[in-house]
Amino acid sequence: MSEYRELDLLIDGIKSRSDAAFAEVYRITGEALASFAYSMLRDRPSAEDAVQQAFLELARSAPSIRGDGRSLRAWLFRSVRFSCLDEIRRRGRRPEIPTDAMPERVDVADGDPLLGLDSELEAALAQLTEQQRNLIVLRHVAGLSGAEAAKVMDMKRPAAYAATSRAEKRLRMLLEYVEYSPLPSSQPRRIRRT
Amino acid sequence: MSRLDRGTQDRLRTAFDAGMSAETRDAHLAAIVSELNIGAVTIIAPTPWWRLRAASLAAAMLVVVPVGTAIASEGAGPGDFLYPVKLLVEPFRSVVDSDVVARHRADELAHIIDTPQEVNRLTDAITDAQDATSDLPADHRLRVYVEELTDTATDRPVHEDRERDVVVVTDRDASEKDERDADIVDDTTHEPTTTTIEAPTRSTDDTTHRTTTTTTTTVIDDRARETTTEATRDG
Numbered sequence: 001m002s003e004y005r006e007l008d009l010l011i012d013g014i015k016s017r018s019d020a021a022f023a024e025v026y027r028i029t030g031e032a033l034a035s036f037a038y039s040m041l042r043d044r045p046s047a048e049d050a051v052q053q054a055f056l057e058l059a060r061s062a063p064s065i066r067g068d069g070r071s072l073r074a075w076l077f078r079s080v081r082f083s084c085l086d087e088i089r090r091r092g093r094r095p096e097i098p099t100d101a102m103p104e105r106v107d108v109a110d111g112d113p114l115l116g117l118d119s120e121l122e123a124a125l126a127q128l129t130e131q132q133r134n135l136i137v138l139r140h141v142a143g144l145s146g147a148e149a150a151k152v153m154d155m156k157r158p159a160a161y162a163a164t165s166r167a168e169k170r171l172r173m174l175l176e177y178v179e180y181s182p183l184p185s186s187q188p189r190r191i192r193r194t
Numbered sequence: 195m196s197r198l199d200r201g202t203q204d205r206l207r208t209a210f211d212a213g214m215s216a217e218t219r220d221a222h223l224a225a226i227v228s229e230l231n232i233g234a235v236t237i238i239a240p241t242p243w244w245r246l247r248a249a250s251l252a253a254a255m256l257v258v259v260p261v262g263t264a265i266a267s268e269g270a271g272p273g274d275f276l277y278p279v280k281l282l283v284e285p286f287r288s289v290v291d292s293d294v295v296a297r298h299r300a301d302e303l304a305h306i307i308d309t310p311q312e313v314n315r316l317t318d319a320i321t322d323a324q325d326a327t328s329d330l331p332a333d334h335r336l337r338v339y340v341e342e343l344t345d346t347a348t349d350r351p352v353h354e355d356r357e358r359d360v361v362v363v364t365d366r367d368a369s370e371k372d373e374r375d376a377d378i379v380d381d382t383t384h385e386p387t388t389t390t391i392e393a394p395t396r397s398t399d400d401t402t403h404r405t406t407t408t409t410t411t412t413v414i415d416d417r418a419r420e421t422t423t424e425a426t427r428d429g
Contacts (some may be wrong), residue, residue, distance in 0.1 A: 017230050022224055030219065034212030046211050052222045059229040073397050118209050140203045141210050175202065
């Protein structure tokens with residue numbers, strides 16, 4: 001049974017504030033929510049707090065929840081996004097991505113392939129806008145549909161599709177650039193998010 | 195093609211794996227259950243956009259409509275549709291403008307004086323204006339203004355005409371009315387203004403020994419201050 005089908009069946013339990021329904025929804029969506037929060041905050045404890053905050057808010061607002069499983073899932077991601085934005089605002093600064101450890105040239109055969117790939121990915125993602133990063137994570141990490149991602153990001157559906165497409169294209173180009181044209185050693189060592 | 199390949203997707207999932215521990219999950223579930231078990235639930239329902247707009251519109255209308263009506267009623271006079279609104283607003287306006295009531299009554303009186311069709315409201319308007327300015331100092335410009343307007347109103351020809359009409363209708367009957375039209379009468383006393391004096395004189399002719407009577411009629415016009423004498427001989 002797909003996640004959406006499971007969530008559709010659980011929506012009545014959520015509205016009636018059933019413990020079991022909440023536990024099941026947490027089991028289904030908790031990990032993806034934490035990944036999304038982590039992509040925004042780069043801090044695991046804060047990401048976990050954002051997930052918990054979203055479920056506590058769902059517990060308070062449960063009787064007024066409308067729609068099906070997809071709506072519930074989008075609602076949770078949207079709540080996590082707002083919690084993360086509050087956290088970022090509270091910190092008073094945007095997180096910086098350290099790129100000191102980024103290899104100049106990745107040779108999969110020579111070293112730890114996973115570590116090398118992650119660093120490349122980090123560097124490529126740092127070149128995207130925050131909105132593009134969020135859309136990439138929502139679509140490819142959390143597995144949300146385009147419509148759900150649009151809802152989470154408060155965007156019109158066509159605008160969300162177009163922005164996602166541009167983000168994917170740019171990410172692909174950046175990854176190819178890192179792979180075939182490594183950054184020279186004189187390149188700035190820190191990339192500030194834009 | 196804009197989609198990411200599976201390899202990149204796997205890298206993304208690995209990079210952003212939050213890796214929540216079992217303890218964290220249990221703590222979260224415990225907090226959620228605790229929240230669910232709280233009896234009093236505060237429902238924070240997201241407000242629909244149309245409800246927000248409707249509320250904003252209603253709030254704007256609540257401000258705009260009364261203020262607009264109050265402004266529109268500023269020029270209303272007695273008998274107008276918005277005149278009660280004007281009277282209703284006056285106590286509130288008088289908090290910041292103590293002369294507003296006196297000014298309104300004076301303006302209304304001035305309007306009625308300038309509008310012959312409204313002459314039947316004149317007496318009430320004068321009374322209202324005098325009442326509204328009675329508490330003001332004697333040399334206050336509004337009080338002086340109302341006194342001048344009152345003088346103007348009482349000296350008006352239309353006012354005199356109205357008084358005359360009242361006198362004619364109430365004090366004279368139809369025959370007197372006809373008489374007034376025919377004769378020269380004083381408008382105030384209704385008395386004739388002419389006095390007629392007839393003075394007969396008798397004389398005897400010495401040669402014929404005949405007696406003749408002559409009547410001299412003198413008409414005195416009081417208004418013209420003229421006397422006309424006419425003699426008629428009899429016999």
